[in-house]
Amino acid sequence: MMRVVFAPDxxxxxxxxxxxxxxxxxxxxxxxxxxxxxxKPMADGGEGTLEALSKASDPQKVxxxxxxxxxEKVESSYLEFEDRAIIEGAAIAGxxxxxxxxxxxxxxxxxxxxxxxxxxxxxxxxxxxIAIGGSSSNDGGLGMLQALGMKTFDDEGKETxxxxxxxxxxxxxxxxxxxxxxxxxxxxxxxxVDNPLTGPKGASHxxxxxxxxxxxxxxxxxxxxxxxxTLVEKAxxxxxxxxxxxxxxxxxxxxxxSIGASLESGARLISEAIHLPEEIQGADLVxxxxxxxxxxxxxxxxxxxxxxxxxxxxxxxxxLSGSLDGDYEELNQVFTGCFSIVPGPRELTExxxxxxxxxxxxxxxxxxxxLSFAK
Numbered sequence: 001m002m003r004v005v006f007a008p009d010x011x012x013x014x015x016x017x018x019x020x021x022x023x024x025x026x027x028x029x030x031x032x033x034x035x036x037x038x039x040k041p042m043a044d045g046g047e048g049t050l051e052a053l054s055k056a057s058d059p060q061k062v063x064x065x066x067x068x069x070x071x072e073k074v075e076s077s078y079l080e081f082e083d084r085a086i087i088e089g090a091a092i093a094g095x096x097x098x099x100x101x102x103x104x105x106x107x108x109x110x111x112x113x114x115x116x117x118x119x120x121x122x123x124x125x126x127x128x129x130i131a132i133g134g135s136s137s138n139d140g141g142l143g144m145l146q147a148l149g150m151k152t153f154d155d156e157g158k159e160t161x162x163x164x165x166x167x168x169x170x171x172x173x174x175x176x177x178x179x180x181x182x183x184x185x186x187x188x189x190x191x192x193v194d195n196p197l198t199g200p201k202g203a204s205h206x207x208x209x210x211x212x213x214x215x216x217x218x219x220x221x222x223x224x225x226x227x228x229x230t231l232v233e234k235a236x237x238x239x240x241x242x243x244x245x246x247x248x249x250x251x252x253x254x255x256x257x258s259i260g261a262s263l264e265s266g267a268r269l270i271s272e273a274i275h276l277p278e279e280i281q282g283a284d285l286v287x288x289x290x291x292x293x294x295x296x297x298x299x300x301x302x303x304x305x306x307x308x309x310x311x312x313x314x315x316x317x318x319x320l321s322g323s324l325d326g327d328y329e330e331l332n333q334v335f336t337g338c339f340s341i342v343p344g345p346r347e348l349t350e351x352x353x354x355x356x357x358x359x360x361x362x363x364x365x366x367x368x369x370x371l372s373f374a375k
Contacts (some may be wrong), residue, residue, distance in 0.1 A: 002371065004028060005279050007040040007271075009302040010048050010291035011322050013351075014355035016054045017041035017048055023356055024287055024320070027363035030373050040276050042288070042302040045190030045266025046133025047090040050079055053273060059086070064119045066112035067143075069093040069136040069161065070102065078116055081273060084127040085120035089113050089249060090134030095145075098136045103140035103212030103219060106165040110252055114147025121181050123334060125302055129269055130256065131190040131238030132249040133264035138208050139164045140197065140225050141255020145232075148259070149178040167224040175235040182259050189256045195247030197254045198226045203247035211250065225251055232258050267305035275325060285370060286310040286317040287363070289341075293319060294326030308336035318370075320362055322351060340368060 006028075008020040015023070021041040028035055043049040053059060059081035068074035074097075078087040092112040120128060125173070137143070143162030146152065147236070150251055151174040152160045160166040195201050204213065204221040213221060226357070229241040229251075236258040240246055245263040246254035271277060280286055288303040298304040303319055310317035316336040324331075324340045331338050341362035342351055351358070 001034055001036055002032065002284045003036045003038070003282065004194070004285045004287060005038045005040055005283040006287050007042050007276060007306045008287070008320070009042050009044065011289070011355050011359070013290040014291065014322070014352045017043060017052050019356070020359065021055070022287070022291055023359050024363045026047065027360045028367045030364055031367040038279050038283070040274050040279055041307060042267065042276075043131070043270055044133065044192055044300065045269070046303045047088075047096065047132040048092055049131040049190070049270065050077070050086065050091060052270065053079055053081065053086060053194035055338075062119070062123070064116060065358065066092060066115040066119075067109065068112060068145075069098050069108045071107075071109060071111075074112070076112065076116065078120065080123070080125070084129055085123070085125040086129045086273070087113065087116045087120065087131070089130065089132040089252065093136055094117055094134045095136040096134070103136070103213055105208060105213050105217060106251070107163055108137040108139065108211070109143035109163045110135070110137050110139055110255075111139055111143030111147045113252070114144035117144070117148060118179065120167045121179065121185065126181075126185045128185060128187045129190065129273065130187060130261070131266060132252045132256070133191070133266065135249035135252055136166060136211055137252070138204060138211055138213060138221050138250040139167060140203070140228050140251030142167060142228065144252065145178070145255050145258070148182065150175055150235075151177060164221070167221070167228050170228055175229040175233040178259070187256060187259070187261035188269060189261050189263045190252065190269045191245045191248040191253055191263045192266050193248045196243070197229050197246040197251050198222050198240040201247070203251040206247065207250060221360065229254060263335045265300060265305065267302045268302065270302075271305060271309065276306070280309050280315055281313045283315055286315050287320065288317060289359075291318040291322040293321040293324050293331060293338065294328055295330045299330060304334065318366060320359065
């Protein structure tokens with residue numbers, strides 16, 4: 001009996017990682033109904049992290065009311081898994097939660113993420129895993145830190161709010177009232193980017209435009225984050241503005257570093273949480289996938305990490321992708337084989353609309369090939 005682990009990422013815009021893993025399983029079982037299949041849908045710290053963890057494990061869902069990205073009250077949730085709480089920033093302050101016409105870094109905040117952290121601390125958790133990908137904000141984690149007790153003041157000594165536009169008015173920061181429980185809390189942040197907080201490769205220049213920032217705002221926010229970051233560094237005693245990952249999620253990475261958190265590979269953190277290495281060790285075959293693959297797949301993306309794990313345990317790893325682009329032959333350094341699921345030249349819209357059908361048929365063909373050699 002063949003033991004197959006399915007550990008794909010999402011096909012963004014078409015299928016979640018949970019859906020992809022289920023389609024792959026159905027296709028494989030259509031060829032060999034006796035195959036043992038293990039579903040371990042993956043994520044890399046962005047949108048879909050909680051869904052992937054819920055499918056691959058048995059966590060408890062904790063509901064809460066918190067502040068959404070535009071300052072409104074929203075119903076959200078996080079997971080309690082074994083001895084830790086897992087919070088997905090995109091589920092609280094993610095870009096998809098902001099209507100496209102309202103995307104403007106002036107009006108977004110990360111305050112709700114801080115509220116979720118406080119909620120988890122109140123429930124006794126002292127080990128947190130935070131996925132910060134997919135943020136809608138460019139506030140440098142201002143809102144989150146305020147929710148955790150940081151005080152910010154303008155030039156008249158009045159406290160400021162926690163939206164992006166408030167960065168321009170902060171003249172003094174006080175860390176003395178920040179939640180003391182954070183000192184005894186381990187916070188591991190899932191992030192796969194190495195951008196500093198400011199500069200040409202910083203949060204505003206690289207990620208600001210996708211969050212609605214104009215060319216002028218990119219420049220003004222870069223300066224505002226520099227001024228704000230300098231004040232936070234002085235108040236916290238941690239010089240972290242230029243640390244790799246400080247610019248992640250609109251500067252949310254910087255805010256976490258300023259309270260002593262560690263930034264780690266999102267794919268690695270999630271694979272550990274769902275015990276993926278152990279499952280791969282006992283597998284005969286590993287199948288992963290994503291919407292588009294190129295040489296960047298090997299650098300921080302979930303399928304690349306799955307392939308590296310498979311290679312460590314001498315297990316074959318197959319990649320089924322919506323498309324293969326660039327110098328994808330480099331992928332063979334870690335993947336046993338790479339396949340596009342699209343049956344021929346197609347428009348992008350058609351590919352996305354028929355992703356489920358294409359994935360099922362491609363997986364079925366791969367399964368037929370693999371199983372013919374296993375007999």
